[in-house]
Amino acid sequence: MLQAEKKRNIKQADDFSGRRKLVMILMFAAMMMLVAKAVQLQVLDTQFLQQQARSRHVGTVQIAAYRGQIKDRNGESLAVSAPVGSVWVNPQYCRVETGKKAKQACAELANETKLKQLAKLLDMPLEKIKRAFDPMSNKQFAYLKRRIEPYLAEKVKAIGLPGVAIVKEFKRFYPAGEVTAHLLGFTNVDDQGQEGLELMHNSTLQGITGSKRVIRDGARQVIEEHDVESIEEPEAGQDLTLSIDERLQYLAYRELKAGIIMHNAEAGALVILEAETGNVLAIVNQPSFNPNSRKGSKISHYRNRAITDVFEPGSTMKPLVVAAALDGGYVKENQLFITKSLRIKGKWVKDGHDYGTLNLTGVLKKSSNVAASKIALSMPPEYFWRFYNSVGFGMPPGIGFPGEASGSLPDYSGWSAFEQATLSFGYGLSVSILQLARSYTALADDGKLHSVSLLKRDHDNYAQQVLSAATAIKVRTMLEQVVKKDGTAYQARVDGYRVAGKTGTVKKVKDGAYSNDYLSVFVGMAPASDPKLIIAVMVDTPQAGQYYGGLVAAPIFSKVMGGALRLLGVTPDEEQSMSVLLSK
Structure with missing residues (x-):
């Protein structure tokens, strides 16, 4: 019995020994597998794994570039960019996170209290906020609101909603608001120019976006405190210095708006040119809009009428007709004209009053259509056309502004005698108010026609002599009589200064026919002895009773x-004013 028991115990010990060996072998094999895996991870696959980690947790983000400023000729800022924040969310945030963090994230996103706080801060409907956090969305990035004020962005961050992040961007601001709206235009949410100079010079202003590497968490959100490295620094856009004088821009805008309101007009435009350079010192329009907040603005209010809209210029053409005929020797300075109604191939040209017999000064002073027609018909059609073309009609002014109008000037080969006559008092062609102002530089600067520029310059290298200086001075002297008491533009006078200018009152074309609505126009220069400024004004459809250019546009x-x-400190040149100044 004892011997059998002993054998049984020995056999059991052998069985346990075998099991121990098997366990040891299995443990050893597992250990070797772990060692092999460690070698693989730590040695063989190191680069691959590091690359995968970087691809999942190290990302590249863009750094917005500062858009260049737009400044006036004196360095005053007209358009600036300020840092703002844009709010975005990762709709899949609580799906991407794991464990307690996922539960906490999903619980907070289900908490309407915080969602309501966010909706209130961003001024957005709560339902829209909820839709942005839809975990079933296939997006990992969605903007909630672009370009909010920095203080507001900080309040959004303080709410602490998971999946919500702020990215730094820039927002464009226009300190002068609607005063410079048509000229500057505006940018979109991506800070790209959409209208005006912002569009025209977008490539110069926008700069070059930079980039940097950042660390992201499991939800692909940037951990702001952990920038890995800078890849490329953003390059700020270049500043733009305009020929505009902000002081004159404000003045022109204020007076044009007041005139439009007073005469209950549909629209208006005004341009101020520097007579000796062609620089645009101010360019304003009505109606306008606020580029800082365009909500509710009409798209039709965005266009810069002074540059893009054309009209028949009316009697403002008469000084140019007189200048062309004088310079070509087709009329004489002392020539007289009978203003009795003129019949041209079955059609009549008439004046509003019987002016009797007029000399050239009287033709401009009384604005006689009959006499202007006779002067136009004295010139060969080709010569007449070439002169109009030489002062810029029928071609764009060349400033490159979006939508810049060229107007129209029919070819002389198709003119009838009547059409040639009507061209002398501004019917049958079309111009913009900028083109009209530019044509008068030839009268203001002793026969030199200037190019026009919206960028500051000291000299005009493209000026062309289109008239003799003697002719320009003669016509300018004649135009001073237009502003005298018995002229058509007495209300255009300026105390202390000699003024030379011309009125225009034009019937508007509607549905292919002339209507009973009018355009009121005035173009003038001062001081007439040595002009520094040219101003052209157009008022569209005044409806408060008066519509003549001398009564509507001239006072503006x-x-x-x-x-x-x-404002510019120009010395008065009127003899009476000079004598008063000398007596002091």
Whole structure:
């Protein structure tokens, strides 16, 4: 019995020994597998794994570039960019996270209290906020609101909603608001120019976006405190210095708006040019809009009428017709013209009053259509056309502004005698108010036609002599009589300064026929002895009773010209004013 028991115990011990060996072998094999895996991970696959980790947790983000400023000729900022925040969310945040963090994230996103706080801060409907956090969305990035104020962005961050992040961007601001709206235009949410100079010079202003590497968490959100490295620094856009004088821009805008309201007009435009360079010192339009907040603005209010809209210029053409005929020797300075109604191949040209017999000065002073027609018909059609073309009609001014109009000037080969006659008092062609102002540089600067520029320059290298200086001075002297008491534009006078200018009153074309609505126009220069400024004004459809250029546009000219000359410190040239100054 004892011997059998002993054998049984020995056999059991052998069985346990075998099991121990098997366990040891299995443990050893497992250990070797772990060692092999460690070698693989730590040695063989190191680069691959590091690359995979970087691809999942190290990302590249863009750094917005600062958009260049737009400044006036004196360095005053007209358009600036300020840092703002844009709010975005990762809709899949609570799906991507794991464990307690996922539960906490999903619980917080289900908490309407915080969602309501966010909706209130961003001024957005709660339902829209909820939709942005839809975990079933296939997006990992969605903007909630672009370009909010920095203080507001900080309040959004303080709410602490998971999946919500702020990215730094820039927002464009226009300190002068609607005063410079048509000229500057505006940018979109991506800070790209959409209208005006912002569009025209977008490539210069926008700069070059930079980039950097960052660390992201499991939800692909940037951990702001952990920038890995800078890849490329953003390059700020270049500043743009305009020919505009902000002071004159404000003055012109104020007076044009007041005139439009007073005469209950549909629209208006005004341009101020520097007579000796062609620089645009101010360019304003009505109606306008606020580029800082365009909500509710009409798209039709965005266009810069002074540059893009054309109209028949009316009697403002008469000084140019007189200048062309004088310079070509087709009329004489002392020539007289009978203003009795003129019949041209079955059609009549008439004046509003019987002016009797007029000399050239009287033709401009009384604005006789009959006499202007006779002067136009004295010139060969080709010569007449070439002169109009030489002062810029029928071609764009060349400033490169979006939508810049070229107007129209029919070819002389198709003119009838009547059409040639009507061209002398501004019917049958179309111009923009900028083109009209530019044509008068030839009268203001002794026969030199200037190019026009919205960028500051000291000289005009493209000026062309289109008239003799003697002819320009003669016509300019004649135009001074237009502003005298018995002329058509007495309300264009400016105390202390000699003014030369011309009115225009034009019937508007509607549905292919002339209507009973009018355009009121005035173009003038001062001081007439040595012009520094040219101002052209157009008022579209005045409806408060008066519609003549001398009664509607001329008073606006007077207020703007008087204020501009004083702001620029131009010395008065009227003899009476000079004598008063000398006596002091």
